[in-house]
Amino acid sequence: MPSTTVYNQAGEAVEQLELSEQVFGVAPNMAVLHQVVTAQLVNRRQGNASTKTRSEVKGGGKKPYRQKGTGRARQGSTRAPQFRHGGVVFGPRPHPYHHDVPKKMRRLAIRSVLSDKVANENLIVIKDLVLDTPRTKDMLTILSKLPSSGGKKVLMMLPQRDENVLLSTRNISNAKVQHVSSINVVELLKHDYLVMPMKTVRWIELVFGEGLSAEEASARIAEDVSASAGSEA
Structure with missing residues (x-):
């Protein structure tokens, strides 16, 4: 079973945490990773690049010169593609970019990246x-x-929004903070290190290991916190 060291904010090792085998101990599937990353990058494209055809360009209603007798090629409009300010032939038109990936594949890709982070x-x-x-x-x-430490890119994943952590990190060029519900393969691969509190690890194991929804996982963690607080009291 994979395990990792738990640190406090002073950088001291305080305990050893056993991780879920089915989330942090799988063999990375490179084919699924490639497909999910490609789909995620494609889905970021807006697809609103556009050009005007000769029928959409303003002007050009008058014939530039008479049909015969000039010795030149016949022309019907100055907005034809061969003229300056004319329309564009086969230019880009607005269209959606979308690549759908099954939920099981997306989750397998995330488990693959997390397992790779643990292994390394x-x-x-x-x-x-x-x-x-x-x-x-x-x-x-x-x-x-x-x-x-050492100038590497760090991604910090929080179990809930924390304004103090967000504001303290936004001016650090090699660090980024995001909520664990926004976990995605591209951000995990983009950063060298992944820093997360123990509550985040528990949330990931509930969602990607036990198959709970994000809301159910957050509720389960809140119940665990209240139960532990009651036992300590």
Whole structure:
């Protein structure tokens, strides 16, 4: 069973966390990864590039010169494609770009990337990621003490929105923060290290391991937190 070290915000190892085999221990499927990445990049395209044909260009209603007797080729409009300011032949037209991928394939691709991060020790689990006030210097201090230091690109995935963490990270060029429900293959591959609190790991295991929806996983985590708080009291 795969496992990883859990760190605190001071960069100290506090415990060892066992990860789900079916989420963080699968063999990466490169064919599915390629298909999902291609689909995601294609679906980002707006497809609104457009040009005007000769029937859409303004002007050109009058015949430029008479049909015969000039020695020149006959022309009916100055908006024909061979003229300056004329229409465009076979130019781009607005059309949708869409490549649909089954849900099972998307989830397999995410599990493949997560497993690769664990295998290469690029997944960093932190006990909790909390800042009292938004301050970039504090976030830089935390990142410098984690194994992800060294100028590499870091993606931090949070279980819920945290304004202090967002504001503290937005001026750091090699770090990005996003909600775990926005997890996608392109962002995971784009960043060298993946930093996530333990609640995020639990959310991913519930969604991609047990097949729960995002709302059900968030509710389950909230129940676990309240239950643990009650037992401690």
